[in-house]
Amino acid sequence: MVIADQRKRQRPGIIPGGINVSKWPWWAIALALAGVFLVFLVLGSSNYQNTFLYLTQGIITTLRITLFSFLLATFLGLPTGLARISKNAIFRNLSTLYVEVVRGIPLLVLIIYIAYALFPLFVSLINGLGNWGQVILPASGFFQSLSSFTIRNVTQEGRAIIALGLGYGAFEAEVFRAGIQSIGKGQTEAAKSLGMNYFQTMRFIILPQAIRRVLPPLGNDFIACLKDSSLVSVVAVNELTQMGRLRTASTFRAMETYNMVAFLYLSMTLLLSLLVRWLEHRMKIEE
Numbered sequence: 001m002v003i004a005d006q007r008k009r010q011r012p013g014i015i016p017g018g019i020n021v022s023k024w025p026w027w028a029i030a031l032a033l034a035g036v037f038l039v040f041l042v043l044g045s046s047n048y049q050n051t052f053l054y055l056t057q058g059i060i061t062t063l064r065i066t067l068f069s070f071l072l073a074t075f076l077g078l079p080t081g082l083a084r085i086s087k088n089a090i091f092r093n094l095s096t097l098y099v100e101v102v103r104g105i106p107l108l109v110l111i112i113y114i115a116y117a118l119f120p121l122f123v124s125l126i127n128g129l130g131n132w133g134q135v136i137l138p139a140s141g142f143f144q145s146l147s148s149f150t151i152r153n154v155t156q157e158g159r160a161i162i163a164l165g166l167g168y169g170a171f172e173a174e175v176f177r178a179g180i181q182s183i184g185k186g187q188t189e190a191a192k193s194l195g196m197n198y199f200q201t202m203r204f205i206i207l208p209q210a211i212r213r214v215l216p217p218l219g220n221d222f223i224a225c226l227k228d229s230s231l232v233s234v235v236a237v238n239e240l241t242q243m244g245r246l247r248t249a250s251t252f253r254a255m256e257t258y259n260m261v262a263f264l265y266l267s268m269t270l271l272l273s274l275l276v277r278w279l280e281h282r283m284k285i286e287e
Contacts, residue, residue, distance in 0.1 A: 031270070038263050047256045051247060055260055058243030063268075065161055065239055066226045072165025073225070074218070077172025082202070084177045095173065102170035108231050114163035115156070115235045123151045160232035168225055175221065179214035180206055216283060219276035223269050230265075240264060 041048045083095035102110065130146025137143060183206050191201040233242035244261040248254045 031266075035263065035267070038259065042260075045256075047253060048260065051251075051253070051256050051260050054247050055240060055243050055257075055264065058238060058240035059264060059268075061157070061237065061243075062226070062229050062239040065157065065164065065229045065232060065237070066222070069161045069164035069229070070168060070222050070225045072161065073168035073172045073221075076165065076169030078176050080169065080173035081176030081180060084173060085180060099170045099173050102167055107164075107167045107228055108234060110167050111160065111163040111231055112234060114166065115159040119154060119159055120151055123149060123154070156235050156237050157232075160235055160237045163235075164225065164229065164232065168221065168228075171221060172218070175214050175217045176210065179210035179217075182213060183209050212283065216276060216280045219272070219279055223272045223276065226268060226272065227265065 038048075042052050043049070080095045080098060083091040084099065086092050086095075105113070126146050126149050130143045130149065133140060133143030134147060187205055187209075188201055191205045196204070229239060230241040232239060233245065236242065238246075240261060244257050247257045251257070
């Protein structure tokens with residue numbers, strides 16, 4: 001009778017010995033087992049091994065595109081976020097126009113539009129400037145180089161980085177804007193009472209606190225940028241997705257190829273997710 005009562009009182013998920021298996025990260029265990037199985041296939045199967053070696057260059061290109069495009073997005077996002085809350089009507093409206101237009105266009109369409117529509121227009125403007133400069137200074141080598149500048153001087157990867165950076169710059173602008181506005185207005189008023197101007201207040205009081213608060217959202221956007229870098233395959237950049245497509249077209253082994261592509265993307269995003277969680281934990285402890 002006592003044994004029956006103890007069994008009734010036993011919480012679900014508790015096995016003998018007091019181990020609570022219901023709190024185990026079963027999702028992580030399942031992913032780890034799948035990863036071990038795929039590593040075993042890479043080591044034991046020549047098809048998987050050759051596929052992995054073929055995709056290695058795509059991994060490097062993907063990481064390079066993600067890093068440089070996100071750096072560009074961050075450098076665009078901070079001044080744009082400041083302009084969004086500026087009292088200057090010109091800065092505020094221009095920044096709002098940029099944010100609303102870019103966020104309203106699908107990223108895939110934006111990449112194609114910048115790579116194949118805006119860049120040829122940009123090259124035409126440079127050629128026109130070079131031709132105009134040669135009329136004034138015929139012996140100038142600088143204007144001669146501008147007039148001979150062609151679309152081939154800009155690589156597909158460079159266009160992809162700029163397009164992805166411009167796209168994510170609008171999202172980072174909203175992240176910075178929200179972070180700045182999360183700081184209490186009392187701190188701005190206190191800085192003004194100490195005789196600080198706007199730039200001093202932003203530099204020494206507001207931005208250090210705001211950047212600390214937006215670091216976790218920036219980390220999440222970096223992970224999203226890594227995944228969205230697969231979209232630049234539409235402009236023939238040999239990143240991971242494009243290399244997978246080329247591998248499938250040459251070997252007709254779609255299963256092995258896309259298993260590896262999915263596994264590599266998942267591995268990179270999971271590692272970055274762990275880094276972001278660690279960063280959030282540090283920010284939470286230090287507050």
